[in-house]
Amino acid sequence: MTTTADQVGHLHTPPEIGGIGHSVRRHEDDRFIQGAGNYVDDIELPGMLHMAILRSPVAHAKILSIDTSEATALEGVVAVVTGELMAEHNLAWMPTLSGDTQAVLATDKVRFQGQEVAAVIATHPYIARDALGLIFVDYEELPAITSPQQAMADGAVLIRDDKEGQADNLAYEWESGDKDVTDRAFAEADKIVSLETHYPRSHPSPLETCGAVADVDPASGQVTIYMTSQAPHAHRTVFALVAGLPEQNIRIISPDIGGGFGNKVPVYPGYVIATAASLLIGKPVKWVESRTENLISTGFARDYHMKGELALNSEGRILALRTEILSDQGAFFADAQPTKFKAGLFHIVTGSYDYPAAHVVARGAYTNKAPGGVAYRCSFRVTEASYMIERLVQNAAYDIGMDPAEFRALNFIKPEQFPYHSPTGFVYDSGDYETAMRKALGIVDYEALRKEQAEARAEGRLIGIGMASFTEVVGAGNSKDYDILGLKMFDSAELRVHPTGKAILKLGVKSQGQGHETTFAQIVAEELGIPAGDIKVLEGDTDNTPYGLGTYASRSTPVAGAATAMISRTLREKARKIAAHLLEASADDLDWEPGKFFVKGSPEQSVTIQDVAFAAYTNPPPDEQPGLEGVHYYDPPNMTYPFGTYVVVVEVDAETGEWNVDRMIAVDDCGVRINPMIVDGQIMGGLTEGFAAATNQFITFDDEGNCIGSNFMDYLVPTAWETPRFELDETVTPSPHHPIGAKGVGESATVGSPAAYVNAVIDALAHLGVRNIDMPLLPDRVWSAIQNATG
Amino acid sequence: MYPPAFNYSAPTSVEEVLATLAKEGEGARVLAGGQSLIPMMKLRLASPSYLVDINDVDGLDYITDVNGHVAIGALVRHNDIVKSELIGSTNHAMTDAAPWIADPIVRNRGTVCGSIAHCDPEGDWNSVMLAARAEVVAQSAAGERVIPIDDFIVDFFTNSLEPGEIVKEVRVPKYTGRGGGAYVKLERKIGDYATVGVATQLELGDDGKIAKAGIAMTAVNSKNTRAAAAEQVLVGETPSDELFREAGNAAAQASEPETNVRGTEEWKREVVSVYTRRGLETALAQAQAQA
Incomplete structure (x- = not known):
């Protein structure tokens, strides 16, 4: 099970097999680029x-x-x-x-x-x-109720009068962490930094x-x-x-x-x-x-009104965090999330930092808006959590007079502390946060940039450098803690190798554009040596695929990917016995290299996996069942914890509040990368969505509850024209519990990047005393912040 | 996106177009680029009983240099302006504005005259036309008439065409001296309507003073609006930073923006002021660059 160091940055298979680490072209694109998809x-x-x-x-x-x-x-x-x-x-x-x-x-x-x-x-x-x-x-x-504050006010009209026993507009109340320990830490703090902000309502808006x-x-x-x-x-x-x-x-x-994103x-x-x-x-x-x-x-996302506080000591160490959430749920509480956790996985809000105490209180209110609360390219409210902590940390650095990067470095969980038990109950599997951050800062030449910023300020120009060093929790679940409507969050893979050595892999997850037909074929290629192009991946038909909980929350690779690796290994062990039969050797005397078994010390005495597949149907060993197929249901021992650091450089037009991204650097660590090209595409997509959230994208309502944002003229989806150029890099810290060390990456950039963009604008104005502008950072909001600045 | 039922024909001559419009009456609409009309129909915000498609009419896609002005025919697309050397050398504000119209797909299909006739206060062309003091040529079965742009734009989505009339062309006057212009637009993303747009045009006299000035604003009034007081600030004066600032403030005062999802009234006024100044700076530099 354990991933060894040699899997990092090392290809085990040649390009013609196309296993892990090869940027194999997406198999599904043949039909998509011909307009021959079937929706x-x-x-x-x-x-x-x-x-x-x-x-x-x-x-x-x-x-x-x-x-x-x-x-x-x-x-x-x-x-x-x-x-x-x-x-x-x-x-x-x-x-x-x-x-x-x-x-x-x-x-x-x-x-x-x-x-x-x-x-x-x-x-x-x-x-x-x-x-x-x-x-x-x-x-x-x-009367229409258009905010959760209004919903919770005395005398508010009852929206859910259909529900027996429902006397007010409270949809849920939930908490996590230890209040007493946290309050004690705050009582002892030298400094308390607070932030109140709104993560606005957005919509996944898949193209289909x-x-x-x-x-x-x-x-x-x-x-x-x-x-x-x-x-x-x-x-x-x-x-x-x-x-x-x-x-x-x-x-x-x-x-x-044609795209899902939780919708x-x-x-x-x-x-x-x-x-x-x-x-x-x-x-x-x-x-x-x-x-x-x-x-x-249909399912909206976010809409969290958040208050957060960090307790600090005089050296700049974080002692504790407390946050209070009021979520706007719309008319029906329809968050798609594991049953136990009413605010999703928001309690990952302690982030990439090491401190002993945290307390989270979350309440949700019914309002006269569409229901939803889906995890828009996000593992159940991790986006809101990451945004909260990364904004708070940046502000804390300003308020105690430290550089935001050095403040982070001081407080990061250290590599030797993993597995790390967080104060709200997560067990982070692995991480090396400072290495990723230093890499990102090196790419942008952080010290030179800070000098440039100071010089620009002297000329009246506003340059800002923002960052976010996020940690995600993805790949639900383990069945002990995670279920949806009672269905445990495992997933499955069924692999059948045909007599000619070609294979079909059937999965309980469902691609919406993620590239499963390629990525999962590559896992089989890696483990079984069958070329990725010889493997058909089938999903989405309940009569023809094994049961699974589906694709969202970056869970396909952590869960179904693990199931795929496990069933491939099971079949490889059966293949070893068939190979031993063919080579008239003991199975223990065989060595494996991707695609063939050979007798130890006699590489010329070998059989290919294709030979073995044929023999499974034509010449099976007497003590084995014919055929070469099986199914594996994988219940992950833990979630995976991708992380990274994003750095954004902006320039703000002081006269109008408009701002432009000059640079966007993303260093991601998602463990072992199966198809680096697809990973890069995932990250760029997420960075684009983070950019959308930070700049322009929200759904709002007038006082009568009319939706403003009901079409693409009002709900703005960025195109390649306005999206910044992204500079990507990576570090690789394999997940210690995942069979191939992978962590899930589809959502890292949506989760991590909004705070980086916003922090960059705040950084440009920090010397004026600006500490918050609610997303999206529309130019009028930025302009008002400058006008109202006291600094 | 399913529009209600409608009838349709595609005549090949202006005469036939006018006859069909006359016959079909008030429910008939001209279809040129269709970039506003078709979406409105698909959203069931417009339900014309009859569409008269003019795209098969020959000879309406001209951009020609006539005495003192450039004539732009009814089937000239936005992208034709982007590419036109004649426009590039005679009207900087138009050349500046053209790439800001919607997105490349819309620009390939949508027409300048259609956009002018639509009178959407968030549309860009009418501000440019006001700054240039353009004229609209309306044609009906009874003949042609020339309407100054100030009279053509009546209000929010309302022009001064009579029933049975179509916009046949728009005439954009050429500079009589050293001239320059600019269109400065704040949009939220590519393809967006203006949150604020300002068209400016300047002509310099031999003495270096401002001989003519045109300033008009997009999306900050119920229609594209000339900032007449701001123009008067400039005419007869020597250009200076201070003068342009004053013109910017005068333009801001002439704007009546609304607070909405795009921003507050106060901020939009400020953007009008800043953009007017910046547009004038660009226009001046272009004018001064001419011999």
Whole structure:
């Protein structure tokens, strides 16, 4: 199990095998770059009908009546579905991934703008949309609650009057760490540094919106649902539980998925309505939402109002951290997160630093906004945590007069302290934070840059150098602590080597663009010596893949990747016995090099893995079962803890508050890199999303609860044009418990980079006394901070 | 994104276009680049009963040098302005603004005249046209009329075309002396409408004093608006930092921005002031560079 040092930066396989460390070109790109992908909206079935959803125009209102008669009468309309009809089948409400309930179609009230009110099933998508305009709903408007502070105020109107025993708008309350020990540390502190900031509501906005084609066969009862799902197996189980359908008759197929970023983890009302409609009508029903529907109604992310404090001693050592969170949950508590942890893994907020005490209090409030709280390219609220601690640490350095880099170095967990037990209960598996930070500072020539900054300030120019030395926790779970709706967070791999030495690998996870078809083939190539190009990776069909919890929270490589390595090793051991049989030698006398077994000391006496595969079907040893296949379910012993340091250099226009990124350096340590090219792509994508969050990207609401950010004119997704150039580098600290030492990297940059960008702008203004600007750092906010500065 | 049903034809002559518009009445709209109209239809914010597509009409994509002005035909795309040497040598503000219009895909399809006719207060071209004192040529079955841009822009998404009229061309006057111009735009990302935009144009007399000045603002009023007081600050004066600052302040005073998701009213006024000054500095440098 243990990764040895020689795996670091050392290739075990030649390029023609393409194992770990090779930048193999992505197998899946052959079809994607030809426009030959197969997405949900590409699915066409005979007799298929089309569904469109009528959504609430108001944020909070009683539904007095719904008149569907004109819509029903429109030629081409097959059915109009309302909450009343769904209620007759006990499907008006469904469970969320956080154990709350969510309306499928509203029956009593609408609780956010964009909520599902009715659905039209028609012969043509245009007719379905035309009919939406012929449904007349009588609303009695109620006051809209648009902030968690407002929700928690005395006398606030009750949003969830549907829930028995719910007397206020509190969605959850949760804490972590030791309050008494933390308070004592604060009492003894020489200095306390505090920060109050908001991580705004954002949206994963995958390019492919959500959708489904539900196909219920009335004769057999077979339910096939083509669905934009990051977690098809878990969704099948949810469908079985919600609809009471026999699970063996439910088949979820996630075809190619055009980006997920956490948005395709929840079960959405549209999936349920389309399935119910297909069941009632007996024909396939397609539902694909528009961009606006995706932005206003599906899983948002973040929206954490955070207060944090660090207790310091006079030497600049951190003694303790305490934080208080108020999260804006929207109308239904629908965070996609492990059951035990109501604020996700936010309690990783102690970060990369060594101190004995921390206390986290988190509360969530219902508001009249869309539900969600999904982990947008993030391991369950790690982004908010990393942002909080990295902002606090930077401010602490200013307030005690230390350089922010040296302050970090002083407080880092040291390499010899791993495995490190954090004050909120995590066991960090490995890390070497200072090496990564020094590398990043070296690339940017930090000392020279600080001089340049001082000279520029003398000329009235504002240059800022920001950094973040983040630690993530990814790869849930272990089954003891991590489950979703009771389903333990393991994952699985099934590997079948065919007689000609080609293989098929089936996984319980589901790629949405991460490159699984290449990366996982490379793991098999590494372990079994079969060329990566000879291995087909199959995911996303619940009838044809082993059970798994899906792809999110950077868990595919830590969990399914481990399962893949383990089943490959199991098959290699069987292959060794077959090879011994072929070579008429003892299995113990054989040595392995990728792709072949040979007799120790006699390399000319060898058989290839392809020879062995053929023999498994044509000439198996008498005491072995024929064939070469198996399945492995992997329950990780711990999470993995990727880390790194990002450094951003900005220049701020003092007159207008506009700012530009001059340099962005990212040194990432995700352990062993399976496909360095794909890792670089993942990091650049995350750095872009961090840039978006820091500069422009948020969803906000007016006082009536109207969503501002309902299309790509208002919700801004950066393109290559405005995105800074990234300078990437790495250190490699293998995970000690992962079979190949890998850690998961898809989310590091989204998690780590927002604080680096923001810290850079704050650094440019720090001498003026500026310590906080809420994201996004719109130029007017930066300009106001300069205007109001006291320094 | 499914628009409501509509009828459509693509005539090949201006006469046919005008006849179709007359016949189909108020529900008919001209489709040129379609970069505003089509998205509005897909969002069901506009539901014309009839689209008259003018893209098959020959001879409307001209940029020609006429006495004293440059004529830009109804089918000239934004990107044609980016590439036009004639515009590059006769109107710096247009050349400056063109690459800021939306994104490359929109610029390849969207038309200058369509954008001018749309009168979106966040659109860029009308500020440039105001600064240049352009004229719009409207044509109907009854004939042509020439409308000064100040009269053409009526309000928020409202122009002064009569029913049955189309914009056939826009005429941009050439500098009569040493001239220069600039368009300074604050946008949130590529493809965004302006948060604030300022078009400036200057012409210098032989004495080095400012003979003509044009300043107009985008997205800070209910329509693209000329900063007339700021222009008056400049005319007849010798250019200086102080003078440009004063003009910037006058422009800011003429702006009536709203606080919204893009920023506060106070900040937008400040940006108008700063951008006016910066635009004038650029325009002056260009004018002075001419012999």
